[in-house]
Amino acid sequence: MNRLTVVDVARHYGRRKALSQISFTCDAGEIVGLLGPNGAGKSTLLNVLATLVTPSRGSVQYGDRSASEGGAEIRGMIGMLGHDLFLYPELTARENLTFFAQLYGVTGVAGTVTAALDQAGLAERADDFVSSFSRGMRQRVALERALLHGPRLILLDEPFTGLDQASTAALVARLQGRQQAGCLIILATHDLDVADGLLSRAIYLKDGRMVGTDTESRGLADRYRRAIQ
Amino acid sequence: MSEFFRVAWHIVRKDMTVEIRSREILFTTLLFAVSVVLVFSFAIVREGRAPDDVAAGILWVAISFAGTLAMGRTFERERYNDTLRALMLAPADRPAVYTGKLLGLLLLLGLVEIVLVPLVGLLFSAPIFAYPIMLITLLATGTIGFAAVGTLFAAMLVRVRSRDTLLPVLLYPITIPVMIAGVRGTAALFQATPDEPMARFWIGLLIFWDAIFLTLALWTFEPVMTE
Numbered sequence: 001m002n003r004l005t006v007v008d009v010a011r012h013y014g015r016r017k018a019l020s021q022i023s024f025t026c027d028a029g030e031i032v033g034l035l036g037p038n039g040a041g042k043s044t045l046l047n048v049l050a051t052l053v054t055p056s057r058g059s060v061q062y063g064d065r066s067a068s069e070g071g072a073e074i075r076g077m078i079g080m081l082g083h084d085l086f087l088y089p090e091l092t093a094r095e096n097l098t099f100f101a102q103l104y105g106v107t108g109v110a111g112t113v114t115a116a117l118d119q120a121g122l123a124e125r126a127d128d129f130v131s132s133f134s135r136g137m138r139q140r141v142a143l144e145r146a147l148l149h150g151p152r153l154i155l156l157d158e159p160f161t162g163l164d165q166a167s168t169a170a171l172v173a174r175l176q177g178r179q180q181a182g183c184l185i186i187l188a189t190h191d192l193d194v195a196d197g198l199l200s201r202a203i204y205l206k207d208g209r210m211v212g213t214d215t216e217s218r219g220l221a222d223r224y225r226r227a228i229q
Numbered sequence: 230m231s232e233f234f235r236v237a238w239h240i241v242r243k244d245m246t247v248e249i250r251s252r253e254i255l256f257t258t259l260l261f262a263v264s265v266v267l268v269f270s271f272a273i274v275r276e277g278r279a280p281d282d283v284a285a286g287i288l289w290v291a292i293s294f295a296g297t298l299a300m301g302r303t304f305e306r307e308r309y310n311d312t313l314r315a316l317m318l319a320p321a322d323r324p325a326v327y328t329g330k331l332l333g334l335l336l337l338l339g340l341v342e343i344v345l346v347p348l349v350g351l352l353f354s355a356p357i358f359a360y361p362i363m364l365i366t367l368l369a370t371g372t373i374g375f376a377a378v379g380t381l382f383a384a385m386l387v388r389v390r391s392r393d394t395l396l397p398v399l400l401y402p403i404t405i406p407v408m409i410a411g412v413r414g415t416a417a418l419f420q421a422t423p424d425e426p427m428a429r430f431w432i433g434l435l436i437f438w439d440a441i442f443l444t445l446a447l448w449t450f451e452p453v454m455t456e
Contacts, residue, residue, distance in 0.1 A: 052314055053456045076320030084311035090247045102239045103319045105232070145315070 001063040001077050001152050002028045004049070004184060009058035011044055011208075018044040019208045022058070026186070026201065028152065031179050033195050034188040035224055036205035042188035043083060045205070046155045049186060050080045062153070076104070079151030083158050085142035089131035093122055093141045096130055097148060104149040116144035121170070135162030143171065147178070154178060156187040160194050172198055196220045204228055233328070236321040240329025245336065247306065254302045255337060262295035262345050270352040277354065284353035285415035289371070289408055291345055292338065296375055297397050299337050300383040303330065308387050323451040331380045331446075338372050355419045363428050364418055370435035371411030375404050377442040385453050407442075410434045 004026050011019040019041045026032045034042040047053040049060060051067040051074060059066055062074050080086075087096050097113040106112050117126045120140040130138060139162050146154065154175075160168050172194065175185055179200075189195050195202070202214040204227040212227040214220065248254055269287045273279050307313035307330075316326045346368070350357035357364060382399050386392035401408075414431030417424040 047314075047456070050314075050318060051455070052317060072320045072322060075318055078318060080314075080318055082311055082314060084314075086312050086315035087310055088243070088247060088306075088312060089310065090250045091243070095246070099239060099243045100315065103236060103316070103321075105235075105320060149320075 005061040030200040031185045033199040033202040040205040041208040077152045079146040080155040081146040094126040154185045233325045236325035237329035244333035258295045262291040265291040279353040282416040284355040300379040304383040324447040327450040374407035381446040
């Protein structure tokens with residue numbers, strides 16, 4: 001999958017319009033930011049892209065296929081880090097990653113999981129229950145869970161929440177590594193300081209609508225404020 | 230097909246690991262089911278004798294109430310941290326997720342029934358060893374029918390605020406045929422002179438309902454779970 005095409009996507013919940021007339025195209029190797037205030041529709045859009053929510057109108061094409069045409073194969077190309085972290089607190093970090101690696105059909109599960117734990121800097125706490133972790137540590141495990149199966153489309157909802165400066169820098173480096181590997185990364189964030197310089201492109205959302213796009217990676221904050229006013 | 234069962238198996242194993250650690254659902258469900266049977270036995274049994282056919286009814290009431298409790302709790306765990314979304318993102322047929330959750334629930338209910346059936350036999354003088362294979366078949370087919378519908382509804386309602394109220398409201402009317410077949414079939418085996426042909430008839434009916442409910446649940450799981 002080299003291109004993601006979103007055409008006139010709308011999502012309504014009863015009379016409430018969570019998303020309206022969203023259209024954009026992005027290519028492999030980009031980091032695209034969804035920026036907007038609370039309730040702008042960022043998470044809903046990520047859920048639509050993840051095939052978890054069906055659009056009320058419009059379509060999403062993953063390469064040359066839609067979610068309904070691609071089904072499980074499309075889902076295998078998607079890695080998602082949600083606002084909730086999709087981890088089982090009763091399981092250890094290693095058990096969580098092992099379960100999801102098995103579920104996602106990863107080959108060489110033990111080696112992949114050990115490498116992921118090393119990458120998260122949690123090798124020494126691999127056998128501790130996730131419930132005993134801080135938010136930042138859980139966030140790191142959750143990110144590795146999302147990347148375990150080598151997805152080509154990475155969807156991240158507020159990935160910098162709860163991370164300290166060192167962890168944020170490590171996450172940024174990780175995302176840039178995946179970008180260079182040819183993955184398409186779409187992230188929703190409020191953290192403009194981190195997004196500045198990281199994004200290939202920003203999409204500004206307000207009240208479920210696109211109110212602008214931005215291809216300059218520096219100086220986001222001023223343009224964001226102007227766009228959502 | 231092997232991919233389907235591989236995913237289902239991993240979900241069952243994960244659910245069992247979590248349950249072995251917390252013992253939350255098993256203990257809650259078991260305590261509730263045993264309490265139901267004990268309360269009925271104190272209210273109904275006089276001088277060691279219970280009215281005819283009561284044991285079968287009480288057994289199935291306990292199974293259905295305990296099952297409803299277990300269904301809600303099983304999916305409550307998936308709501309916490311939104312792990313159900315991660316399961317739905319797995320690159321496998323989504324009904325495999327349903328099958329995994331259903332099998333996990335059936336294992337739990339099976340454990341509850343292992344305690345419940347001898348207790349009912351003891352307190353209500355029910356002849357549970359007269360036709361053991363047939364009784365096991367009745368319990369298995371009845372539990373599968375009940376859990377097949379319940380697992381689908383519990384998954385559907387996982388993001389609904391009033392899910393605890395709605396689950397029994399939706400579940401009980403639809404599973405009435407299963408309950409009737411379970412109670413009548415079990416009563417046929419528990420009566421003074423067990424009626425084997427009658428029990429067979431109800432088992433056949435339960436297999437029929439199971440086939441319908443399982444097919445419908447597997448068919449509708451993906452559309453109802455995609456928001």
